Amino acid sequence: MNSEDAADHVLYHRQGRTGVITLNRPRALNALTHPMVLRMEEALRAWADDPQVEQVLVRGAGERGLCAGGDIRAIHDDARAGTSASAAFWRDEYRLNALVARYSKPYVALMDGITMGGGVGISAHGSVRVVTERSRIAMPETGIGFVPDVGGTWLLSRAPGRLGTHLALTGSAVGAADALLCGLADHHVPAERLPDLAAALAEAPAREAVARFATEPAPGVLAGRRHWIDRCHAADTVEETVDRLLAEDDPAAKEAAETILAKSPTALKATLAAMRRTAALTSLEEALAQEYRVSCNALRSPDLVEGIRAQVVDKDRTPRWNPAALADVSDADVARFFDPPADGAELFPADQR
Numbered sequence: 001m002n003s004e005d006a007a008d009h010v011l012y013h014r015q016g017r018t019g020v021i022t023l024n025r026p027r028a029l030n031a032l033t034h035p036m037v038l039r040m041e042e043a044l045r046a047w048a049d050d051p052q053v054e055q056v057l058v059r060g061a062g063e064r065g066l067c068a069g070g071d072i073r074a075i076h077d078d079a080r081a082g083t084s085a086s087a088a089f090w091r092d093e094y095r096l097n098a099l100v101a102r103y104s105k106p107y108v109a110l111m112d113g114i115t116m117g118g119g120v121g122i123s124a125h126g127s128v129r130v131v132t133e134r135s136r137i138a139m140p141e142t143g144i145g146f147v148p149d150v151g152g153t154w155l156l157s158r159a160p161g162r163l164g165t166h167l168a169l170t171g172s173a174v175g176a177a178d179a180l181l182c183g184l185a186d187h188h189v190p191a192e193r194l195p196d197l198a199a200a201l202a203e204a205p206a207r208e209a210v211a212r213f214a215t216e217p218a219p220g221v222l223a224g225r226r227h228w229i230d231r232c233h234a235a236d237t238v239e240e241t242v243d244r245l246l247a248e249d250d251p252a253a254k255e256a257a258e259t260i261l262a263k264s265p266t267a268l269k270a271t272l273a274a275m276r277r278t279a280a281l282t283s284l285e286e287a288l289a290q291e292y293r294v295s296c297n298a299l300r301s302p303d304l305v306e307g308i309r310a311q312v313v314d315k316d317r318t319p320r321w322n323p324a325a326l327a328d329v330s331d332a333d334v335a336r337f338f339d340p341p342a343d344g345a346e347l348f349p350a351d352q353r
Contacts, residue, residue: 006035011061012043016202017054018108019047026062032118033071034089040122041096048104055106055206057198058122065136066110069117072144076308079299087341090149090295093118094288094347097151101125101284106206110198111135111184112191116173121150124184125284128206131176132191133218137184140171142263144311145303145321147271147294147337153278154287159183162233163222168271169238170259177220186210188217221252228253238268239326264303264319265326270294270337277338285348292347294337 011022021043023030047053060066070093078086100107100122109123112132120139123129131137139148139156148156148168156164159182167174167182179185189197193213200209222229232244232253238260245257260268274294278287298304302322310319323329340346 006033006039009033010036010039010043012039014053015057015198017052018201018206019043019050019053019056020198021056021058022061023059023067024061026060026064028071029065029068029114030060030062030119031068031071032093032122033074034085034092037089037093037096041092041099044096044099044103053105055108055201056103057108057110057201058126059110059194059198060112060119063113065114065116065119066112066123067116067119068114069119072308072312075299076305076313079305079308084343086299087296087343090292091345091347093121094150094292097121097125098285098288098348101151103127108201108206108210110194111137111179112194116140117152118150120152120155120184124155125151128187128210129185130187130189130194130197130210131179131185131217132189132194133176134191135176135179135185136173137175137179138171138173139168140173142169142260142267142271143171143307145264145267145301145305145307145319146298147267147274147291149291149295151284151288151291153271153274153291154281154284155184156182157275157279157287161226161230163226163229165233165272165275166222166229166256168275169233169241169263169268170256171263172256172259174222175220176217178222180217181220181222187214189213190215225250225252232256238265238272241272242326264307264321265323265329266301266303266321266333267298267307268326269329269334270298273334273337289347290338293339293341296341297337297339 075086107126108128109126116138139152176188228248235241245253
């Protein structure tokens, strides 16, 4: 994709007091490409110094979602070719995530519909995060042999109890109420009121406008499952987590175990290690720097290519993981994910973390 394509796929303009960014690839569920990331950064940096722009609104075109994530077909092709395009994409994407989190003006993200992976990165780090009854929010990376990134380990490691670990390992999508519970969103607004909210933002401060339309969401499911989620995901290993889930009486726990067992064993163990390590970090930038290491090293894992092949390219939904069993993934295999990037280039200098 060239810069002209990016101009079509990321639209931005000023509407009253608000700078509006619209991801405009609805047929691809607004999946992010590298030029789209750069164009978003361009808009945000320009508006940061523009006194006429008091706040920012980010939304997705179409009815299906804000953003389904990054362009994983491109990552698949890059991993197969052994080239460095994905690392370059992640460097700019993760820096954009940090910019969103530290943005100097209110940043309103409409997390309507599917908001997954990279879509979480450009929304859930914002200061005013809006979900609807259509929201389906997830970090589903273990299903393609990858590990939660875009600051996902930072967000999920700070969810109540072990809810974040549960979502990271299973890759399960949550609705509005559970997104609020997990700290991934701030307000629920009915989808039919989003045009009214966008119009109000042209005239009113972000929090005032959102409060005008916010309502209580329908009940979620995670609060009623906290007792076994917290108990099972306190285990030291993925294997023990699965054993505990299978021993629970709740059918939902057994379903969670089966969901986990379908994911990449290597990615599962790397994800659990990443979640535990991130819980001890003190800034999003530190978490993103760690995720950059993990992502770059994942490019050399056979499971990333195989997972994307099975889920997106061939769509046979039958990945052949290597190794195929959790017991065959060694501590050394996991530790390699946290090695410095092969080119030695870290995401941020140490003094910026």
